[in-house]
Amino acid sequence: MKRWLIAVVVLVLGRLRRRPRLDAEGRIVPAGLPDRRAENLVLLLFGCATLCGAAVPVVYAWDAIPNQTQFLGLAFGLAFAFLSAACIVIGKRLVVTEEREEDYGAVNPDDQQALEQLVDESGDRFTRKRLLVLAGAGAGTALGAALLTPAASLGPVLDVSSLYRTPWRRGVRLVDEAGRVFRADQIEEATFYTAYPEHADREQMGAPIVVVRLNPSQLRLPPARRGWAPGGILAYSKICTHAGCAIALYRKPTFPDVEPGPALVCPCHYSTFDVTNGGGVLFGPAGRPLPQLPLAIDGAGELRAGGNFSGPVGPSWWGVRNHGARS
Amino acid sequence: MRRALFAAGVLALALVPAGSAGQLGAQLYGSNCISCHGPEGRGIADRGPSLRSVGARAADFYLRTGYMPLASPHTQPHRTTVRFSQGELAALVAYVASFGGGPRIPRPHPERGNLAQGQEQFTEHCAGCHQVDAEGGYVTNAVAPSLDRATPVEIAEAVRTGPYLMPRFSATQIGGAQLDSIIRYVTYARHPDDRGGWALGHVGPVPEGLVTWFIGIALMVATCLVIGRRIHS
Numbered sequence: 001m002k003r004w005l006i007a008v009v010v011l012v013l014g015r016l017r018r019r020p021r022l023d024a025e026g027r028i029v030p031a032g033l034p035d036r037r038a039e040n041l042v043l044l045l046f047g048c049a050t051l052c053g054a055a056v057p058v059v060y061a062w063d064a065i066p067n068q069t070q071f072l073g074l075a076f077g078l079a080f081a082f083l084s085a086a087c088i089v090i091g092k093r094l095v096v097t098e099e100r101e102e103d104y105g106a107v108n109p110d111d112q113q114a115l116e117q118l119v120d121e122s123g124d125r126f127t128r129k130r131l132l133v134l135a136g137a138g139a140g141t142a143l144g145a146a147l148l149t150p151a152a153s154l155g156p157v158l159d160v161s162s163l164y165r166t167p168w169r170r171g172v173r174l175v176d177e178a179g180r181v182f183r184a185d186q187i188e189e190a191t192f193y194t195a196y197p198e199h200a201d202r203e204q205m206g207a208p209i210v211v212v213r214l215n216p217s218q219l220r221l222p223p224a225r226r227g228w229a230p231g232g233i234l235a236y237s238k239i240c241t242h243a244g245c246a247i248a249l250y251r252k253p254t255f256p257d258v259e260p261g262p263a264l265v266c267p268c269h270y271s272t273f274d275v276t277n278g279g280g281v282l283f284g285p286a287g288r289p290l291p292q293l294p295l296a297i298d299g300a301g302e303l304r305a306g307g308n309f310s311g312p313v314g315p316s317w318w319g320v321r322n323h324g325a326r327s
Numbered sequence: 328m329r330r331a332l333f334a335a336g337v338l339a340l341a342l343v344p345a346g347s348a349g350q351l352g353a354q355l356y357g358s359n360c361i362s363c364h365g366p367e368g369r370g371i372a373d374r375g376p377s378l379r380s381v382g383a384r385a386a387d388f389y390l391r392t393g394y395m396p397l398a399s400p401h402t403q404p405h406r407t408t409v410r411f412s413q414g415e416l417a418a419l420v421a422y423v424a425s426f427g428g429g430p431r432i433p434r435p436h437p438e439r440g441n442l443a444q445g446q447e448q449f450t451e452h453c454a455g456c457h458q459v460d461a462e463g464g465y466v467t468n469a470v471a472p473s474l475d476r477a478t479p480v481e482i483a484e485a486v487r488t489g490p491y492l493m494p495r496f497s498a499t500q501i502g503g504a505q506l507d508s509i510i511r512y513v514t515y516a517r518h519p520d521d522r523g524g525w526a527l528g529h530v531g532p533v534p535e536g537l538v539t540w541f542i543g544i545a546l547m548v549a550t551c552l553v554i555g556r557r558i559h560s
Contacts, residue, residue, distance in 0.1 A: 088554050191494045248455030249466050252494045255376040258400050259492060260468040267455045272467040283467050 003097060006122055007090045011133050028118050032096040032125035039094065039128060042086050046135035049082035053142025057149045079143050086139070096122050155317060161326075164312050166206025168293060169327035173198040174211065174235070174303040184297045187213045187233050192250040192264075194238060197305070206313040206325065208238035209293055210247055210264060211303070212275055218262075220277045228294040228306065235293040235305075236279050237313045240266035242286040244315040247273075264290060278310065287316055291325065352422025355415055359396045360423075368426040374400050381488075382429015386420045388484035392477075394491075403469050403491060406476065433483040437510040445512030448505050452496060460529050461516045466492060475517050479510045 055075040059068060126132060156162060174182040174195040182195055193211040196202045216232040228234070238247050245268035253259035263282055264273045271284030279290030291313050294306035309325040363375030370377030378386070389395040390411065394404035411419065420432075450459055456471035458464045463473035469492045474482065483506055489495025501509065519529070527534040 092554070186499065188497055190489055191496060191500065193500070250494045251466050251469070251492045252489060254489065254491055255400075257373045257376075263467070265466050270465070270467050 003091050003095060004087060006119060007087065007095050011123075011129070011136060027121060028114060029096050029121040029124070031121075034125055034127045035093055036127060038089055039126065039132065042089050042094065042132060043135050045082050045086035045089065046132075046139045049079050049086065049139035050135075050142040052076075052079035052082060053139065053144075053146040055079075056146035060149050060152070076146060079139075079146060083139055083143065086136070094125055096125055160317065160319060163205075163314070163317060163320075164323050164326045166309060166313055166325050166327065167197045167200035167204055168206065168209075168305045168308050168325075170305060170307050172200070172305045174209070174295075174305070182211070182303045183301050184231055184233060184303050185301060187211060187303070189213045189215065189232075190252050190254075192252075195235070195303075205239055205244070206237070206309070208246070209235045210238045210250070211235050211295075212250065212262070212264075214262060214276065218256075218276050222278055225278055225292065225294070225310070228292060230295055230297045233295055233297075233303065234275055235295050236264060236273070236275065237291040237293070237309060239314045240268065240271055240286060241288050241290060241314070241316060242266065242271045242284065243268055245269075247290070288320070348418050349422065349425070351415065352418040352420075352425075355411070355419045356422050359419075363397075363400055368423060378423055378426055380427040380429045381423065382427075383420050383424035383432050384430040384484050385488045385490075386423035387416075387432045388481060388488055388490060390416055390419060392481055405470070405472060430487065433480065433487060435479045435483040435510050436507050437479050437514060438507075440504070440507035440509070440511035442508070442511055442515055444505065445508030445510070445515075448501065448509050449512050449516075452501060453509065456493070460519070460531075461513045462529065468492070474513050477513065479514070482510045482513055 052075050056072060056079070059065065059071045059075055062068070065071065123129070175198045176182060176193070176195060179198075181198065182193070187193065191212075195209050195211050196207050200207055202208065212234055214229075214232045214234065216229070219229055219232065219234075221228060236247075239245075240247055245266050247264050247266050249265035249267055251260060251263045251265055251272070253262060256262075262275050264275055264279075265271070266284070266286070269285050271286035272282040273286070273290040274280045274282050279292050281287075281289060288311065291309035291311045293309050296304050296306040298304050308327050312320050312323070312325050360375075360378075363371060364378050365371045365375070368378030368381075370379075389404070391409065393407035393409045396410075397404050409416070424431075446459075449457075449461070453461075456464055456466050457474060458471075461474040464471045471493075477485070485493065486496050486501060486506060486509070519526075525538075527538065
């Protein structure tokens with residue numbers, strides 16, 4: 001570890017200090033022979049680390065390649081491996097080492113000076129110090145850029161309007177996994193269904209919904225949502241407002257008198273949403289209600305959206321409460 | 328085995344005069360169920376739901392698993408030892424079924440199921456609560472039980488009935504063939520074929536990650552020993 005630190009210090013100090021020590025007299029560290037092959041190897045390794053580091057943002061941005069995640073991991077891993085290999089070569093073959101048997105004095109100025117001299121002289125063997133420092137800095141920069149790349153997945157920074165958009169609007173029909181249109185009389189009580197908007201991209205955050213049916217007498221929806229649940233059929237976004245997991249659990253009481261009320265539960269962190277009152281949070285880390293989708297039954301008995309969600313869909317972000325969902 | 332016993336029970340019932348089987352069922356109902364479910368299964372508010380039209384399917388499930396009789400209606404029923412003989416069970420189920428035309432006891436055929444499809448269906452419909460290895464899990468305010476002792480008939484009954492807080496799944500959501508596949512997968516998941524070699528108790532990613540950490544740390548230390556030189560004092 002000490003030698004590695006010295007290698008780093010040497011590389012930095014080598015840039016700052018131009019004054020070479022030419023006198024052979026008074027040296028502590030024996031002058032090492034220049035090793036240009038080892039330097040070439042270090043340059044090559046730094047170059048490979050730079051390439052691998054630079055490959056990370058490229059792979060990240062290029063969605064068309066298969067196994068993208070695996071290639072990302074490979075690029076990261078190789079960048080670190082090449083960088084550490086370069087450091088090992090520097091430590092093993094380029095930095096002249098000297099061990100001092102006796103302890104350094106606590107605050108002895110002579111020892112302090114000797115230490116500085118030791119560090120200074122250890123880098124004597126390098127013949128192309130600036131080139132090596134540049135190569136190392138290049139590898140460091142590429143790796144830094146690679147480490148920052150995943151931050152782009154945090155979502156849009158300046159224009160968040162896309163986060164409010166969903167494929168639902170008044171009149172869109174509800175279809176199941178296979179694309180069959182849901183009819184209102186198919187929806188039974190005590191179970192739940194996953195539905196999607198007809199003719200829309202199902203991968204969109206706002207697309208999947210959970211449909212349940214309750215006895216209309218159980219509903220306690222806010223007055224503004226009167227008519228959102230025709231025949232007791234309710235629809236909520238399937239994406240949890242906490243971390244964006246798919247809500248896969250429906251807690252359905254067999255005997256409501258003594259059992260917990262009907263609720264949608266997210267399997268990731270157990271956020272529990274009351275289906276009777278418009279998706280209010282009963283338990284768990286979710287910070288806002290599950291967005292509800294107004295429903296309507298058309299003349300043919302098919303289920304259609306009566307508008308857009310009651311609020312923005314998916315995990316929260318800054319300004320999530322500023323607007324409602326948009327089509 | 329259980330189905331055979333049950334069939335034997337039904338047969339035995341058919342042989343004795345119908346009156347005495349009905350009497351046995353009514354007698355057992357009166358001593359075990361009536362305090363919560365009320366006379367003739369009409370139900371009692373805040374104590375127990377009505378049993379009219381639940382049919383033999385739900386009665387068989389709740390009694391055969393030992394979910395019922397339940398000591399307190401405010402607790403979640405869980406698997407206990409059944410206190411009835413096979414004949415008593417059959418009589419009680421027949422008595423509950425006689426309240427109204429409910430569904431009959433299903434007859435699944437897991438041997439006809441497809442294991443891969445079963446895993447797919449189980450992951451989609453069941454694993455949210457019961458976990459993908461069917462070892463059980465949680466939903467807020469309740470425990471999703473482990474399925475390691477559930478018989479094929481019990482699984483089919485539970486899927487169609489939806490006991491306690493579990494949703495029920497109709498034939499349009501999970502078809503008969505899909506249900507057979509799910510049962511086959513649940514049976515398989517008790518002793519899965521561990522291709523990875525070291526199952527670590529099927530607990531999941533936490534022990535696997537721990538093992539990886541220890542192997543990784545050992546590799547790191549070994550690497551440090553190789554690239555460094557030990558200084559002897």
